[in-house]
Amino acid sequence: xxxxxxxxxxxxxxxMWLLATIVFMLVNVLPGDVxxxxxxxxAPQEEVVAFNQRLGTDKPLVEQYAKSIKRIFTLDFGTSYQxxxxxxxxxxxxxxxSAKLAVLAFVVTIPISIFAGxxxxxxxxxxxxxxxxxxxxxxxxxxxxxxxxxxxxLFAVQFKLGKAFxxxxxxxSLVGQLKYLFLPALAMAVAYFGYIARMTRSxxxxxxxxxxxxxxxxxxxxxxxxxxxxxxxxxxxxxxxxISVQIGYLIGGIIGVEKVFNYxxxxxxxxxxxxxxxxxxxxxxxxxxxxxxxxxxxLADLLIAYLNPRVRLDGK
Amino acid sequence: xSEVLTLAPDATEAPIVSERKQARRENWRxxxxxxxxxxxxxxxxxxxxxxxxxxxxxxxDPLDFxxxxxxxxxxxxxxxxxATGRDVLSRxxxxxxxxxxxxxxxxxLGVIFGVILGMMMGYLRGWFDTIASRIVESFLALPVxxxxxxxxxxLGRSSWxxxxxxxxxxxxVVARTVRSAVLAERDLDYVTSAKLRGESNLFIMxxxxxxxxxxxxxxxxxxxxxxxxxxxxTLSFLGAGPPPPSPDWGAQVSENYNSIISGxxxxxxxxxxxxxxxxxxxxLIADSVQSVMEAS
Numbered sequence: 001x002x003x004x005x006x007x008x009x010x011x012x013x014x015x016m017w018l019l020a021t022i023v024f025m026l027v028n029v030l031p032g033d034v035x036x037x038x039x040x041x042x043a044p045q046e047e048v049v050a051f052n053q054r055l056g057t058d059k060p061l062v063e064q065y066a067k068s069i070k071r072i073f074t075l076d077f078g079t080s081y082q083x084x085x086x087x088x089x090x091x092x093x094x095x096x097x098s099a100k101l102a103v104l105a106f107v108v109t110i111p112i113s114i115f116a117g118x119x120x121x122x123x124x125x126x127x128x129x130x131x132x133x134x135x136x137x138x139x140x141x142x143x144x145x146x147x148x149x150x151x152x153x154l155f156a157v158q159f160k161l162g163k164a165f166x167x168x169x170x171x172x173s174l175v176g177q178l179k180y181l182f183l184p185a186l187a188m189a190v191a192y193f194g195y196i197a198r199m200t201r202s203x204x205x206x207x208x209x210x211x212x213x214x215x216x217x218x219x220x221x222x223x224x225x226x227x228x229x230x231x232x233x234x235x236x237x238x239x240x241x242x243i244s245v246q247i248g249y250l251i252g253g254i255i256g257v258e259k260v261f262n263y264x265x266x267x268x269x270x271x272x273x274x275x276x277x278x279x280x281x282x283x284x285x286x287x288x289x290x291x292x293x294x295x296x297x298x299l300a301d302l303l304i305a306y307l308n309p310r311v312r313l314d315g316k
Numbered sequence: 317x318s319e320v321l322t323l324a325p326d327a328t329e330a331p332i333v334s335e336r337k338q339a340r341r342e343n344w345r346x347x348x349x350x351x352x353x354x355x356x357x358x359x360x361x362x363x364x365x366x367x368x369x370x371x372x373x374x375x376x377d378p379l380d381f382x383x384x385x386x387x388x389x390x391x392x393x394x395x396x397x398x399a400t401g402r403d404v405l406s407r408x409x410x411x412x413x414x415x416x417x418x419x420x421x422x423x424x425l426g427v428i429f430g431v432i433l434g435m436m437m438g439y440l441r442g443w444f445d446t447i448a449s450r451i452v453e454s455f456l457a458l459p460v461x462x463x464x465x466x467x468x469x470x471l472g473r474s475s476w477x478x479x480x481x482x483x484x485x486x487x488x489v490v491a492r493t494v495r496s497a498v499l500a501e502r503d504l505d506y507v508t509s510a511k512l513r514g515e516s517n518l519f520i521m522x523x524x525x526x527x528x529x530x531x532x533x534x535x536x537x538x539x540x541x542x543x544x545x546x547x548x549x550t551l552s553f554l555g556a557g558p559p560p561p562s563p564d565w566g567a568q569v570s571e572n573y574n575s576i577i578s579g580x581x582x583x584x585x586x587x588x589x590x591x592x593x594x595x596x597x598x599x600l601i602a603d604s605v606q607s608v609m610e611a612s
Binding site: 282 | 352450451453454455457458459460461462463465466467468469470471542546549550553554555566569570573576577581584585588589591592595596598599600603
């Protein structure tokens, strides 16, 4: 188990290094003058020179590269061009706001989709199963911003439910915030429903036909107990993996949802940074997202190991 | 000795080839019979026709702004008009072109590079596989939309940048699938006999192994096209797509989403539905191909 965790930590480091390198290459090593490229062909030369100085792109590449690698460990991503404040002061609070949205989305979607997956598996090839499978396919293949825009048109405008601007005013109580966050969270919940429900369904179908399930039923265990401690324990491993991988993709989708609902989370921050060519904020945000993704997949693997002794003892 | 070795594989390979052809024909017959596949093809064909013919078949000119602004849906403008008085129906029809030009190319390039890389990893093994596997795993952790946004910011807004980034981020995913398919093949007799025949690695990889792993590759291609449509639409909504007068769907949603709250839902609803229908169509096709291929 210890070896497993150490291996995973090592692979996180490798991935973060690679991520930092890719970001570095995109910003620095591509042909041409970075300042000129970012500011466009009509910017005056002095501005380009000043831009390169601020970014440090006038220094030797090796020095720049070393600096960008150091950032992963110190979490110091430099200073924003736009606001002149430390990047970490901008991206961490924004991450917190996005996390609020994501947690709400997961709280809504995980129980519903796991239940739907189990229900579909027990009614395999019946009408309810086909319905859940196809609804899941549709829900997970539609981009989140599309769902968000349709929900906005339907609920906020037609039925006057929820808010079109998802930023709760300062000092709103936690319950009061729900009213603001509900629609954007719902848009994301719809997107994850498909993945989680379909994964649960196939896991449960496999477990239902497994020998251990038959043995448990034959020895007279009550149905609920077989479901909980034999079927679900085994069937949920792929589901947990899918959920953790979704946390990485989540951030891609959350940008669109936050834009539709004018919510100032990490997605909007990144989008603003793209518009303002605020490279340090963008760099920091991408690295932070990578880190969140890696940690969440690690936690998922640990949870799977906890649920399934075979994985744990193999020290895979 | 050498004569026997060169003759024997040829003699046994002939029926294998025809068997493969037969299996392919059978799969294709099964795929065509699935209702999901038929629905997907019908929707996709509609959008392809719109993309190819463009303004030749739209009821109005998609760029003409002489109609009144924000007209609600009515007989002359079934989907209403947008803020500048352009016909939404015509723009939705013409908007199919951008996404259908970019997404399939990105997916195809990603699959081609992924097949080459995955082939080399699975067939050559050794240090190359070890290092490449590590890098591939790391790439899987990269958020596609984010990296693409970063690339568009630094490299400029062009469809080739979008195609390049999406293809580059799809390559490792495809490579991983192809690698595991190749691993299952590389120790089979036909590979060993090709080696004994003295065939080059390149020949064995692409003439002997490749035809046998086409199943998962085709599945991967259809799935990737779906993801590419999803990603390209999202990117153009986020501002990395074709510039304003273009009727691109994501760009239309992006231009108009702030007017939903004023009640002009049709300017967003119809392009959004167009995106939804296209991704669902592609995924229905991919899902049908996948279930038939995996069952066989």
